[in-house]
Structure formats: structure tokens, C-alpha cells
Amino acid sequence: MAKVVIGNWKMHKTVREATVYLETVVPLLEKCKAKVFLAVPYTAIAACAKMAKGTGIFIGAQNMNDARDGAFTGEIAALMLKEAGADFVLLGHSERRHVFGESNEFIGKKVVRALQDDLIPVLCVGEKEGEKTEVVLEEQLRACLESVPKEEAGKLIVAYEPVWAIGTGKTATIAQASEAHVVCRRVLGDLFGKRIAAKIPVLYGGSVKSDNAKKLMAEEEIDGVLVGGASLDPNTFATIAAGVK
Ligand code: PGA
Numbered sequence: 314m315a316k317v318v319i320g321n322w323k324m325h326k327t328v329r330e331a332t333v334y335l336e337t338v339v340p341l342l343e344k345c346k347a348k349v350f351l352a353v354p355y356t357a358i359a360a361c362a363k364m365a366k367g368t369g370i371f372i373g374a375q376n377m378n379d380a381r382d383g384a385f386t387g388e389i390a391a392l393m394l395k396e397a398g399a400d401f402v403l404l405g406h407s408e409r410r411h412v413f414g415e416s417n418e419f420i421g422k423k424v425v426r427a428l429q430d431d432l433i434p435v436l437c438v439g440e441k442e443g444e445k446t447e448v449v450l451e452e453q454l455r456a457c458l459e460s461v462p463k464e465e466a467g468k469l470i471v472a473y474e475p476v477w478a479i480g481t482g483k484t485a486t487i488a489q490a491s492e493a494h495v496v497c498r499r500v501l502g503d504l505f506g507k508r509i510a511a512k513i514p515v516l517y518g519g520s521v522k523s524d525n526a527k528k529l530m531a532e533e534e535i536d537g538v539l540v541g542g543a544s545l546d547p548n549t550f551a552t553i554a555a556g557v558k
Contacts, residue, residue, distance in 0.1 A: 316530055317470065317514045317537030318554040319350040319435065320544025321375060321403060331357035334547050335364040341551035342370065347537065349554050350435075351544070352403045355389055362398025373401035373432070376409055379422035381430075391430035401433035405457060407476045411441070417456035424457055428465045435470040437518070437539070438497070442477040446489075447496050454500045466505040467512045471497055472539040478519025480542060487532060490517045494534040523549055527556040 326334065331353055342349055350371040353361050362372045378388035394402060404427065405420040420436070427434040436457055440449035450473070461469070473493045475485050485493070494515050501510035517529050518539030529535050537557075544550045 314512070314514060314536060316347045316557045317350065317516055318347045318526075318550075318557065319352060319403075319470075319472070319516065319518075319537070319539045320550050321352045321406070321518075321539060321541045322354065322545060323375065323408070323541060324354065325545055326354060326357060328357050328360050331361055332364065335361055338547035338551055339364065339368050339370070341547065342368070342554060345551075345554045345557065347554050347557035350401060352401075352435075355394070355397075358394065358397040358399050362400075371400040371433075373399045373403065373435070375403045375406065377402050377404075377423060377427065377432075379419065379426045381426070391426050391432050395430055395432055399432060401435055401470070402427050403435045403437060403472075405453070406437045407439055407474055407479055411476065417453055421457040421460055424469075425460050428461065428468060433468055433470060435472055435516075435539075437472045437474050439474040439476050439479075439519070446475070446493050450493060450496045451500050454497065455504065458501075458504055461504075463505050463509060466501075466509050470514050470516065471501065472516040472518050473497055474518035474539060476519075480520070482520050484520045484525055484529075485517070487528060490529060491532050491534045493517075494532075498534070521553065523552045523556070526553040530557055 352375045374394045404423045409415045424434045438453040440446045497515045514536035516537040521538045521540045522543045
């Protein structure tokens with residue numbers, strides 16, 4: 314399968330800054346072999362989607378609510394994101410889980426809603442420092458994906474992001490990342506069957522930089538990377554994506 318490279322800007326970039334970024338990154342990604350995704354702030358989705366049209370770059374959001382609509386002040390619905398031009402949405406990012414207290418149950422409902430409303434869900438999972446990777450991955454994947462119908466599961470993307478590696482400069486070793494990916498693939502296989510599980514890209518995230526991205530993506534088990542801090546600079550992000558063979 315084609316490798317996937319996702320940039321997650323988090324709470325960075327105004328619309329004006331996003332526009333300058335796209336102007337720079339689009340020509341740099343012209344010959345890129347990876348599937349490139351950018352998770353941008355809500356306010357920048359429409360402008361980025363317009364600029365990314367026809368380039369093959371997917372634009373998406375970093376979160377959403379599980380309800381179709383309703384009295385949820387400050388929340389945003391999948392259909393609103395879709396109409397603004399989003400193709401995908403990050404769900405269950407560790408900052409949502411651990412800073413904003415989102416549960417597996419809530420995240421699971423969002424995954425189902427995203428699929429219903431035609432957004433690709435990028436489900437993030439990962440253990441905190443000291444936790445057992447396999448146990449946490451198994452629990453999070455099962456709880457967040459149990460309500461996903463088999464026939465929809467091929468649309469999912471999963472990102473393994475050890476919480477201790479996010480924004481810390483500490484990266485999982487290639488062996489640790491590969492092992493975790495094998496666990497993810499096994500659980501996906503249990504849930505949806507091996508054939509469907511094989512179609513779901515499983516990415517690695519956590520302090521991915523231009524100097525380690527190539528090695529991570531050279532691993533057969535690792536289908537791509539989710540890049541936070543290093544995606545904020547268009548040249549660095551394009552270098553990471555260009556490293557994909
Ligand atoms: P980082 O963030 O690359 O800055 O560690 C990754 C993420 O939060 O998805």
C-alpha cells in the first residue's frame with residue numbers, strides 16, 4: 314500500500330499563515346509518492362481545501378463531536394467539516410484523551426459518526442510512560458472500533474503514538490514501533506478479519522523528524538507517519554514526505 318504522511322498542526326497557524334504554508338508546500342510535494350494529509354485548525358480548513366484541490370493533498374480536522382448536530386456549545390460536527398472541505402479527521406489524539414479527558418467510548422462514537430458522514434477517521438492510540446503497550450493498544454482499539462461495521466473498516470487509518478514520544482524528542486526505537494504495529498494489525502484482524510485489516514494503514518507518530526522518518530517508513534509494518542512539530546515548517550514536512558520511496 315502507498316505510504317501515508319500526515320501533518321498535525323495542532324493549535325498553530327491562522328488562515329493567513331496556512332495560506333503561505335500551502336503556497337510553499339504544494340510545489341514541493343508535486344512528485345511525492347506518499348499520500349499526504351494535513352490536519353489543520355478548523356478555521357483554516359476551507360482555505361486549505363481550496364488551495365489543495367487537484368493536488369492530491371488531503372485536508373482534515375483534528376477533532377469533532379459524535380452528534381449529528383445539537384445543543385453542544387463550542388463543538389463541531391462532521392457534516393460541518395465535510396462541507397468546509399475536510400476529507401478526514403484525527404480522532405482520539407493523546408492530547409484529546411489526556412488533556413481534555415476524552416474516553417474510548419466517546420472516541421468510538423466519533424469514529425462511527427465520521428464514517429457515516431463520509432470523513433476518513435484517523436484513530437490515534439498509544440500508551441503512556443510505564444504502561445504496557447500491548448494491553449493499552451488492545452483496549453483502546455477494541456473499545457474505539459467495536460461499533461464499526463466490517464464493510465466500513467477498510468476506510469480507517471490507525472496511528473500508533475506512544476504518549477511519551479509526543480513532542481518530547483524521544484522516539485520509539487524501530488523495534489518498539491514495529492512490535493506495536495504488529496499488535497495493532499493483530500487486533501484489527503480480530504475485529505474485522507485479516508483481509509480487511511491488511512488494508513488499514515497503521516502509522517507511527519511521536520517526535521518524527523526528517524532524520525528518523527525514512528528509517529521508520531522503511532519498515533514493512535509501518536505504513537507511514539503522523540508528524541506534529543516537524544510538520545509546521547513546509548520545507549521540513551516536504552522533506553519527510555519526499556523520503557517515501
Ligand atoms: P510530535 O507530535 O511529532 O510533535 O511529537 C505528534 C503528534 O502529536 O501527532
